[in-house]
Amino acid sequence: MVLSAARQHLLGGIRLGAWGQHLLRGSRLGAWGQHLLGGIGSVYTDAKGFQEKEIREKLQAFPGGSIDLVKQESGIAVLTVNNPARMNAFSGSMMVELEERVSQLEEWTEGKGLIIQGAAGTFCSGSDLNAVRAISNPQDGMKMCTFMQNALTRLLRLPLLSVALVEGNALGGGAELTTACDFRLMAPGSVIQFVHKHMGLVPGWGGAARLVRIVGGQNALKMLGGALKIDPEMGLQIGLADGVLEGSLAGSGANALLEAEQWLGCYTTGPAPVIRAIKSVVVSGRELPLEVALRTERDVFGTVWGGPANLQALATKAKHK
Numbered sequence: 057m058v059l060s061a062a063r064q065h066l067l068g069g070i071r072l073g074a075w076g077q078h079l080l081r082g083s084r085l086g087a088w089g090q091h092l093l094g095g096i097g098s099v100y101t102d103a104k105g106f107q108e109k110e111i112r113e114k115l116q117a118f119p120g121g122s123i124d125l126v127k128q129e130s131g132i133a134v135l136t137v138n139n140p141a142r143m144n145a146f147s148g149s150m151m152v153e154l155e156e157r158v159s160q161l162e163e164w165t166e167g168k169g170l171i172i173q174g175a176a177g178t179f180c181s182g183s184d185l186n187a188v189r190a191i192s193n194p195q196d197g198m199k200m201c202t203f204m205q206n207a208l209t210r211l212l213r214l215p216l217l218s219v220a221l222v223e224g225n226a227l228g229g230g231a232e233l234t235t236a237c238d239f240r241l242m243a244p245g246s247v248i249q250f251v252h253k254h255m256g257l258v259p260g261w262g263g264a265a266r267l268v269r270i271v272g273g274q275n276a277l278k279m280l281g282g283a284l285k286i287d288p289e290m291g292l293q294i295g296l297a298d299g300v301l302e303g304s305l306a307g308s309g310a311n312a313l314l315e316a317e318q319w320l321g322c323y324t325t326g327p328a329p330v331i332r333a334i335k336s337v338v339v340s341g342r343e344l345p346l347e348v349a350l351r352t353e354r355d356v357f358g359t360v361w362g363g364p365a366n367l368q369a370l371a372t373k374a375k376h377k
């Protein structure tokens with residue numbers, strides 16, 4: 057197969073999950089369809105000068121907290137940012153763990169949805185300022201950003217419908233993490249705030265690029281320029297929030313999670329191959345030039361057309377009243 061330079065560029069650094077590998081062998085899918093169904097991969101690669109191993113070792117020098125993953129029978133996984141003593145700030149080792157959890161999710165072929173939450177009733181207060189102080193030079197900062205951009209890009213591209221369950225505060229890198237999900241649900245009293253200006257910074261984990269795509273350039277400029285505190289009402293108004301949790305259920309982590317699962321269930325009910333294909337065509341439409349997206353959509357369509365769910369629906373003469 058001869059690839060154009062642009063497509064070769066686009067394909068550089070792609071990492072296939074198990075499902076993608078499976079499809080690769082003798083399937084009708086084009087390259088992008090294969091990658092999308094397996095969760096497409098990284099922005100930066102070793103070939104492009106990204107020293108992942110070196111950065112990983114450096115980050116491991118700042119331990120604390122954990123990133124916990126529970127994959128449930130329902131097909132919805134729960135990822136918890138867990139460092140409550142520091143309001144769930146990201147230590148270096150948590151950044152490395154996040155990347156490892158994303159790899160595990162890329163391999164999870166039965167998955168349909170993902171909820172990201174913080175431990176103990178608050179979302180995430182960004183980078184651990186103790187680690188930030190220790191690497192406060194441009195070279196180390198850019199290496200950390202490269203690592204996090206890769207991890208969060210892979211997270212957003214997973215063939216799972218993902219939702220950030222925001223309780224308490226999502227600040228700095230925590231606000232950026234919410235934008236690496238398909239949806240944001242906010243609990244009453246919660247705040248999403250890009251505090252970067254107050255830290256003499258701009259977002260570096262890809263949060264600005266994603267924010268512009270979610271709320272538009274005007275709103276993104278206001279949010280970053282004013283370091284605005286976005287509450288649930290404002291979040292809904294500008295399209296940052298996709299829903300607000302019921303006050304009666306919020307306030308207890310378990311109830312908030314239950315409510316988020318119910319909310320996400322409206323979109324993940326159905327067979328995994330179909331839900332994953334839906335996310336894949338949306339990622340391709342979101343990220344690719346139209347012609348490539350159209351070809352990819354056709355290829356993904358080919359994986360479900362005549363498939364078990366399709367044949368069953370045809371056999372039952374479904375009516376959509």
Ligand SMILES: CC[C@@H](C(=O)O)C(=O)SCCNC(=O)CCNC(=O)[C@H](O)C(C)(C)COP(=O)(O)OP(=O)(O)OC[C@H]1O[C@@H](n2cnc3c(N)ncnc32)[C@H](O)[C@@H]1OP(=O)(O)O
Nearest residue numbers: 141142143145181182183184185186227228229230259260
């Ligand atoms: C590139 C950098 C950028 C990014 O990655 O994009 C960043 O994220 S930079 C970090 C941005 N975040 C912050 O600046 C948060 C600063 N913290 C706060 O504003 C407040 O702590 C809070 C999150 C609003 C919570 O306030 P409050 O409820 O009053 O609790 P405390 O302030 O007492 O916090 C409890 C405890 O947690 C520690 N903490 C909080 N955030 C961080 C953090 N980001 N890194 C390290 N530690 C953090 C805080 O210091 C307290 O510790 P103790 O004093 O030891 O109790």
